[in-house]
Amino acid sequence: MTETRRGCPVSHTDYTGHAPILSHYGLLDADREEARFLYNDTTERGFFMLQRYDDVQEGFQQHETWTTAVRSAIRPDSSNEALLPQDLNGQPHVKLRRILNQFFAPAAVRRMEPMAKQRCIELIEEMKASGSCDFVKEFAIRYPTDMFLALLGLPVSDGEQFLEWSDDYFGALLAGDPSRAEAAKASIMKYFDEAVNERRANPRDPKEDMVSRLVQARIDEEELTQDEILTICLTLMLAGLDTTRSALGYIYAHLAQHDADRQAIIDDPTLIPKAVEEFLRLYPLVFQAGREVQEPQDFNGLELEKGDVVWLGIAQANRDPRKFENPDRFDVARHNANQHLAFGGGPHRCLGMHLARLELKVVLEEWHQRIPEYRIKEGTELMERGVQLSMSSLPLEWDV
Numbered sequence: 001m002t003e004t005r006r007g008c009p010v011s012h013t014d015y016t017g018h019a020p021i022l023s024h025y026g027l028l029d030a031d032r033e034e035a036r037f038l039y040n041d042t043t044e045r046g047f048f049m050l051q052r053y054d055d056v057q058e059g060f061q062q063h064e065t066w067t068t069a070v071r072s073a074i075r076p077d078s079s080n081e082a083l084l085p086q087d088l089n090g091q092p093h094v095k096l097r098r099i100l101n102q103f104f105a106p107a108a109v110r111r112m113e114p115m116a117k118q119r120c121i122e123l124i125e126e127m128k129a130s131g132s133c134d135f136v137k138e139f140a141i142r143y144p145t146d147m148f149l150a151l152l153g154l155p156v157s158d159g160e161q162f163l164e165w166s167d168d169y170f171g172a173l174l175a176g177d178p179s180r181a182e183a184a185k186a187s188i189m190k191y192f193d194e195a196v197n198e199r200r201a202n203p204r205d206p207k208e209d210m211v212s213r214l215v216q217a218r219i220d221e222e223e224l225t226q227d228e229i230l231t232i233c234l235t236l237m238l239a240g241l242d243t244t245r246s247a248l249g250y251i252y253a254h255l256a257q258h259d260a261d262r263q264a265i266i267d268d269p270t271l272i273p274k275a276v277e278e279f280l281r282l283y284p285l286v287f288q289a290g291r292e293v294q295e296p297q298d299f300n301g302l303e304l305e306k307g308d309v310v311w312l313g314i315a316q317a318n319r320d321p322r323k324f325e326n327p328d329r330f331d332v333a334r335h336n337a338n339q340h341l342a343f344g345g346g347p348h349r350c351l352g353m354h355l356a357r358l359e360l361k362v363v364l365e366e367w368h369q370r371i372p373e374y375r376i377k378e379g380t381e382l383m384e385r386g387v388q389l390s391m392s393s394l395p396l397e398w399d400v
Helices: 023-034 053-060 076-080 090-104 106-128 135-140 142-152 156-174 178-201 210-216 226-257 259-267 269-282 314-318 353-370
Strands: 008-011 037-040 047-050 132-134 289-293 297-299 302-304 309-312 395-397
Touching: 008 023, 023 314, 047 053, 047 302, 053 297, 053 309, 053 314, 090 106, 090 210, 090 353, 106 135, 106 142, 106 353, 132 135, 135 142, 135 226, 142 156, 142 210, 142 226, 142 353, 156 178, 156 226, 178 210, 178 226, 210 226, 226 259, 226 269, 226 353, 259 269, 259 353, 269 353
Parallel strands: 008 037, 047 309
Antiparallel strands: 037 047, 132 395, 289 309, 297 302
């Protein structure tokens, strides 16, 4: 007799462990094909899994009754760590997003492109002559860190020190080590606090400088508090650095092992924006989003009660054969690749998605102009971390 919970088969799949690269996608695909909805009992609260494209897409639209009181189905307690604007729902969320949107809109991101290219080229040129690097540690995290500081209007020269703190913080958070996370966070928040105080004393153009914009912003005639501004800065860091590092890691692991795919974008760089969409579809690093149900509901036959945790299966939707033909294959000409859900959906859709696309595009263009041929160091076993997918290491080599 199959074990069920409210009519759903029960899954015991644990998505938090370390495993060889791409292992988690195999687990996710298997769960998706087992049943339309599953109940997973690997956490204290458990969660109901939406796994197929149409259900996940519809789930992201349930924002009035499924809130971000839980942001991760796997780590529901991580919602105790305040994040803004994610923690807000309804009108408060809309009003804060309105303040932030101008820095993440397509036009604002386009203005960042010259600087994004210049910094990318500098980092590539620094390591090109050595003939090797640990791509994840030496490039894929350094680049988005520098871009993040530039976005806030803070000195890119602080990148190395900031990188140390943020790396420590991410590592501790995902390892479930709260005391180490708190120590790293204290250094980051002190840095932001000093930056905000400096802008209060010496404001810059709020159209160009995000910290000045946050200091001068008003919501319903009220200023943002110092704590709110610091939390927004921390949230932007958490949302933008680890995800871009991880995306670059998976993209370069793929290209290092698939010569034809790499050659296609070397021969025709105009394919790169399409390649970025297909990589986002194929390798989503945030493979699920969590929500908490606020009132009883029948969702397409799934009976939900107040307080239930729902898993919105981003990676399962992106690799659903009902939506994407041959979903495990990289296809730069895929006609519907841009319908992926890698950035989520609904009002909480990723604020930084245009910036992420720009960063990935710039790296693919500039790297392949300078280091077109590269390989993974022989004898390397690529491993990934669960919860939110990432590789800790990707040793690359090339001839000089």
